[in-house]
Amino acid sequence: MTILTPLPDNTQPANLPPPANWRKYFSFSHDHKVIGIQYLVTSFFFYLIGGALAAAVRTELATPASDFVSPELYNSLFTLHGTVMIFLWIVPATAGFINYLVPLMIGARDMAFPRLNALAFWIIPPAGILLMASFFVTGGPAGAGWTSYPPLSTMSPKAGELIWILSVLLLGSSSILGAVNFVVTIWKMRHPKMGWNDMPLVCWASLATGVLILLSTPVLAGALILLSFDLIVGTAFFNPTGGGDPIVYQHMFWFYSHPAVYIMILPVFGMISEIIPVHARKPIFGYRAIAYSSLAICFLGLIVWAHHMFTSGTPPWLRMFFMFATMVIAVPTGIKVFSWVATLWGGKLNLNSALFFAMGFVSMFVIGGISGVMLAAVPFDIHVHDTYFVVAHFHYVLFGGSVFGLYAGIYHWFPKMTGRMMNETLGKIHFALTFIGFNLTFLPMHKLGLEGMNRRIAEYDPKYATINMICTIGTYLLAVSTFPFIINAVWSWIKGEKAVANPWSGLTLEWSTSSPPPEENFETEPVLLCHPYAYGKRPQVPPSGNLDPATSPLST
């Protein structure tokens, strides 16, 4: 039994905090809600930078010749694009949502270690600025790809590569410190009446994410430490001429970087599992299956890394093992997708921007999932490895998946975070532009890869010119699509219609407090009344109504 406190007066918008409060967002605040928003805004800022880098890359690729930037700079552009989007956008943005939502959803007043939480956030801006600063050092930024494979990375200009390593190490440390907080908070600080199976699904997903971060990120740190020794003092860990082995780096790198995909997508899975039931007015279909499949993905995610190395000369039996393990991941992932569709089926869909992005997420993620299973098959992967097919695949997972999910989350929780509603018209325009732009950019890339266009190249065979031009146009459309969003977010935050405490009639605990919540999260101790997804069987709370727990039929 879960959820619902005596609601604050839901008919009246909460008193918004005085505007002077904006200063707290620039302070070393210990409030998980402030930190969550700090994460989100900072990472969105880096998303724009990463997007600008992507636009530059696609501009170069608009024509077959290498005629926009120098080839060295081109390599730096896509290297930083990948690094920024992963380490400075999706990972911190999901961390922002986890930070904001988890304590509210489990009825806690804050994270387990608020100060540590603030520290984890404040590592990010300097690390990001440091990475950007590498544009101004001799030799330019790192240019060996976000994978930074040696020996190429250790032969690149030292300054840029070193900054890259340092920046990723800092961001990794931030991520680990954040994960310590998530795990301990969810483990220890749940509402006394909230059992594991009463937790909102975001919490399950966050727990799985935290565990993955704790187990995998340190290995990347180890790899980068060794790499930096190769780079600076000339050791030969990954240098074959000195007896080292570049493949060891690849193993260590992917031991982190494959789970990193799940670190980026699991919290979004959780968010989608919240958003869909609320706007479909129907319980989540198969709560336990979704919850436990997060754990299954967490476990399996740790034992599939070498599927990124099918052409690296790994032993055949190893490839077969990793192929099988990778394919098995499709099962828990499939369970989630089918459950979401089944949740929507028969619902009463409130088709707003949040639900559109959530459904867009399911739709795009399925495509990434299908191409993912294809890539798991060793013989086929050998053909498309390191081609645009792979580029298309992971953008369907990370953009069509994670970014659509993050947008859905922003539309869904914006009223809670700011106390203001977002504009629906602008939101739908944003969705349409993003959806079209995204598919225009990445769908044709499947064909490019299958036909023989490899990735990370500044110039290509002229026979691919037309498709590449389409992709570039799609990219520009994507760039344009962020404007309605930015206008919407900024304008709504300042001037938007004031939000009531529970504008979507949600059942999770964060909707039971005012919008935005007070500093202590809940005015009074929250009371759990029904399961977080008991739509259709809950005490009927009209969106404008008050619930008296004493008279609720479910207050057992």
Add this chain to the structure above:
Amino acid sequence: MKIPSQIATLLAGILLTLLSLWYGYNHHLLPIAASAEADLIDDLFNVMMTIGTGIFILVQGALLWVIFRYRRKAGDDTDAKYIHGNIPLEIVWTAIPAVIVLALSIYSFDIYEQMGGLNPMDHSSHLASAHGEEAHGTSVANAGPGAAIAAPLEAPPEASTTATAVDGTKATLPTGENPTGEDAVTPVIVPPDAVTPKDVVSPDGMAPNVVTPKEVAIPVTVPADSVKPKNPAAVPATIPDRNSVIVNVNGLQFAWLFNYEGTEVTAGELHVPVGRDVRLNISAMDVLHAFWVPEFRVKQDAIPGRTVSLRFLPTKVGEYPVICAELCGAYHGVMKTKVVVEPEDAFQAWLTSQQVASRPDQDPQLQQAIALAHPSTLHLSDADYLAPYAQRLGVTVEHLQSIQAMQQMPDPHL
């Protein structure tokens, strides 16, 4: 007329299956398949594409359907029906993907085995220098690049050339790769009786024309023993192994070098005879590279300090691009050359012509190329250094010009 829901579901299912099958086998997404491996991989891809299309239509169809069917009516603030799960349904949609991935794993495993992927790929270079007969024996014992390839091994190479060259030219000779067409090796249809006696000797000394070209194209599993050469003397002298062409491939920034085992031929482009097993021993000099021929569907990283072997059986005469598929530096995109698949006699002729022209120890330019590409001088960014031996390495003039243009143009973005 009202159609019962079971029948409607059945019809939808049949339609879904037909649509998936149709798209799975008519997607036109892959380039021509010019090796035996490519055919195997394409079969796998088509199966996966069929399943993928089915799942795609199912999920996207459901999403579209709910948007229209289950939209909330204006003013309806009530909840939908309380349905929180359905255990049998959940078991079904757990079991079906599980069965699919299990089947796909087994199928992929089988394909990989047929491709010869399960014999150690990381053999060090000693394998390459092994005696021809031994290498041949290995390939047969492991079913070589596939049971599908065993037949061409038994049949004289020329016979299979005849078979494949015909469809190869008709359907799929890549255009655009060689716009002038001057160097293109036009497929020669060699009647079986025109084949030189040296090449016709089949492993067991029988006359070759027991296998007609048409039959060769059909995969036939041949017991390993019957393929073993019983008469080693029949092995031609030009290439150490009658059945495998062994080439040592070396990747360096930003070119490929192909050294033909047992000869002194080193070239910047790869020539292979059609219908003969090719074994590449791939390594790299400086950084990671990856040898990829999209039309063969084979790829292997070139790793400095290691030699990894890659095998394939080219089946279609033509010219195909050889692409470096692993980021190797600023000019990664121009690290391209071509592979020329040609009939046996054309291949032998080319080999002979190269034998004279391209001895690395007597060719100062090639020596220079290797020296200059050595890690110690890697940071040369002047295109001029490439120019003298670009021709030899198979770097085209256009590439060089574009590199030069890039460098001479003041970059406004820097």
Add this chain to the structure above:
Amino acid sequence: MTGSTLDSSQAELIISAEEMGHQAHPDYRITGVLVFLVAEAMIFLGLFTAYLTFRAVAPVWPPEGTPERELLLPGINTAILIASSFVIHNADTAIKKNDVKGMRLWFGLTAAMGAVFLVGQLFEYFHLEFGLTTNLYASTFYVLTGFHGLHVTFGLLLILAVLWRSLKPDHYNSKHHFGIEAAEIYWHFVDVVWIVLFLLLYIL
């Protein structure tokens, strides 16, 4: 340099955790330390696995020409470090009896043993016949022991910080002694890592 990045952040972890005894919710800091040590263990596990892979791939290990190393000094060092784990545990027992003086004595002794270990390590470094870049074995040796040495140094600083704080009357008592427990857990962790390291680098 990169190693110290992580260390500084983990320093902040302990310190910040220590300073927030006033939280409204129960104290989960020990859980936090344990969870953090999982991450720490993974970084060592990654490095150990890399070492074992290098070792497995190399034709001869250590590579030919690696000078023989004597085991006496590292052996004594190991014994000292292992012994210090037992010593530090007495401090925990002492503080649970509210015996701050006893706790200080045991912590002081542990700190001294840790310092001896570090000095011994440095002594070994200066007397080895190979340098950081001599060969792959040498590089892994220095990086692994050096990275561990950083952790010992950090543990030592933790112990000294606890000693410093214990000067304040009633800072630690039988009920509130998170700092002491955290320092002890960390020290045990560093100790266990060393045992694995010693087996890998010196014995195997």
